[in-house]
Amino acid sequence: MNEPAASLGSTIAATIRQWVVEGRLLPGQRLSEKQLAEQLEVSRNTLREAFRLLTQQGLLTHIPYAGVMVARPDLAAIIDIYRVRQLIECQAVADASPHHPAIARMAQAVEQARAAREEHAWLTVGSANIDFHRALVSLTDSPRIEAIYADLCAELRLAFGLVDDPARIHAPYIESNSAIVELLKQGENQQAATRLAAYLQQSERSLLAVYKG
Amino acid sequence: MNEPAASLGSTIAATIRQWVVEGRLLPGQRLSEKQLAEQLEVSRNTLREAFRLLTQQGLLTHIPYAGVMVARPDLAAIIDIYRVRQLIECQAVADASPHHPAIARMAQAVEQARAAREEHAWLTVGSANIDFHRALVSLTDSPRIEAIYADLCAELRLAFGLVDDPARIHAPYIESNSAIVELLKQGENQQAATRLAAYLQQSERSLLAVYKG
DNA sequence: TCGAATGTCATTGTTCAACAATAATCGGAT
DNA sequence: ATCCGATTATTGTTGAACAATGACATTCGA
Numbered sequence: 001m002n003e004p005a006a007s008l009g010s011t012i013a014a015t016i017r018q019w020v021v022e023g024r025l026l027p028g029q030r031l032s033e034k035q036l037a038e039q040l041e042v043s044r045n046t047l048r049e050a051f052r053l054l055t056q057q058g059l060l061t062h063i064p065y066a067g068v069m070v071a072r073p074d075l076a077a078i079i080d081i082y083r084v085r086q087l088i089e090c091q092a093v094a095d096a097s098p099h100h101p102a103i104a105r106m107a108q109a110v111e112q113a114r115a116a117r118e119e120h121a122w123l124t125v126g127s128a129n130i131d132f133h134r135a136l137v138s139l140t141d142s143p144r145i146e147a148i149y150a151d152l153c154a155e156l157r158l159a160f161g162l163v164d165d166p167a168r169i170h171a172p173y174i175e176s177n178s179a180i181v182e183l184l185k186q187g188e189n190q191q192a193a194t195r196l197a198a199y200l201q202q203s204e205r206s207l208l209a210v211y212k213g
Numbered sequence: 214m215n216e217p218a219a220s221l222g223s224t225i226a227a228t229i230r231q232w233v234v235e236g237r238l239l240p241g242q243r244l245s246e247k248q249l250a251e252q253l254e255v256s257r258n259t260l261r262e263a264f265r266l267l268t269q270q271g272l273l274t275h276i277p278y279a280g281v282m283v284a285r286p287d288l289a290a291i292i293d294i295y296r297v298r299q300l301i302e303c304q305a306v307a308d309a310s311p312h313h314p315a316i317a318r319m320a321q322a323v324e325q326a327r328a329a330r331e332e333h334a335w336l337t338v339g340s341a342n343i344d345f346h347r348a349l350v351s352l353t354d355s356p357r358i359e360a361i362y363a364d365l366c367a368e369l370r371l372a373f374g375l376v377d378d379p380a381r382i383h384a385p386y387i388e389s390n391s392a393i394v395e396l397l398k399q400g401e402n403q404q405a406a407t408r409l410a411a412y413l414q415q416s417e418r419s420l421l422a423v424y425k426g
Numbered sequence: 427t428c429g430a431a432t433g434t435c436a437t438t439g440t441t442c443a444a445c446a447a448t449a450a451t452c453g454g455a456t
Numbered sequence: 457a458t459c460c461g462a463t464t465a466t467t468g469t470t471g472a473a474c475a476a477t478g479a480c481a482t483t484c485g486a
Contacts, residue, residue, distance in 0.1 A: 007277055008440070033467070043441045045258055048468095052262060056269040064220055065448040065467055083355045091300045142296045148361060221469070246438070256470045261439090278438055278477045 009049030105135035222262035240285035318348035
């Protein structure tokens with residue numbers, strides 16, 4: 001890996017992000033500056049620097065004089081996230097060229113998901129599904145949109161962290177993804193977008209169902 | 214002003230952002246930590262905190278051990294910004310309900326622009342145009358998209374800062390905006406989206422033309 | 427003279443310690 | 457038991473210090 005000059009703050013931020021995504025830090029949990037600074041062996045100032053980055057990315061919530069805590073996506077946040085996904089992903093599919101290189105990456109993600117399903121490696125299935133959607137977004141050829149989507153995914157994983165059965169969430173959509181790839185290859189962008197919209201709606205519903213409990 | 218708990222860092226960030234948007238700080242200009250800290254009467258640490266916010270928002274560029282400078286949008290950045298605008302705004306218009314309250318705000322912005330044009334207050338015309346598009350984006354009812362768009366606008370104004378004749382940029386589009394409002398009221402969303410796309414394309418072209426020189 | 431190696435300097439990165447501001451906690455009075 | 461006020465712990469902010477890095481000027485050799 002070629003990292004010319006990653007500041008210590010962003011390194012620490014990456015570590016904390018990893019902890020959050022892994023579920024080592026739970027939503028709503030408060031992060032003490034002094035305690036974390038000692039644990040990570042950095043100064044309070046540097047840790048605060050990392051907090052700012054993650055707060056800006058939506059992974060942490062910062063309340064002045066009350067501290068930072070792992071963001072706890074509420075119903076409104078999930079609805080909002082899916083609204084953005086719908087807007088970005090559907091438009092990306094609608095405007096896609098049938099020969100865009102990203103389509104190959106989408107197909108590859110589908111194959112990877114199929115292989116993982118055979119071995120019941122549900123976590124891998126989940127990762128492949130995320131890869132599929134990231135490739136889909138890169139159809140837009142916009143670094144900015146891809147960056148926005150990356151942040152969105154991090155928050156989404158926060159929400160998925162509460163789901164204990166990844167198979168139910170990710171597995172049923174492999175064939176749907178495959179169909180989208182085929183439609184794109186044939187230039188049937190509108191049908192592909194419709195199919196994608198249906199997937200997103202269903203995914204949102206099953207995620208919201210968890211939050212009702 | 215009711216600001217219950219705005220940290221000093223974000224206050225300073227707002228000040229610097231204002232300076233950038235006003236053109237008091239020019240793209241590419243280097244910002245010395247010590248100098249700015251003395252000028253703003255805050256500590257270096259607090260100023261760095263503000264830098265982090267603005268860097269994350271794309272207004273400043275940070276190069277390790279070389280300092281922060283006002284971002285200088287290049288051709289690729291402008292193209293990317295307009296790609297995002299196209300994606301967000303067109304979809305917002307396409308999915309809008311004819312009775313959405315934001316449409317009234319759009320109409321109001323058009324009227325404001327017309328009045329300002331009468332008085333040749335071109336700066337006000339420009340602000341009204343920005344208000345129009347912000348209202349348009351709020352058709353999505355997504356706080357997240359509105360936040361993304363706000364950041365985008367700040368960067369866009371950075372690019373507009375190099376244009377010395379705002380009349381040429383903003384004035385011709387007032388009637389186009391008005392037409393979009395009417396089409397939305399009549400539920401002709403697709404036509405409105407087409408019209409909007411044409412506007413964005415033209416706006417992008419005239420902005421790019423400045424950069425060629 | 428030109429170019430490269432070297433040393434100096436200014437600036438940024440990071441840490442530390444202290445104090446101020448604020449919120450949470452606890453205890454006492456009614 | 458409830459409300460009110462003081463205590464306490466935590467965060468916000470500051471200033472100074474030192475290390476790390478990059479830019480610039482100087483010097484030396486060919």
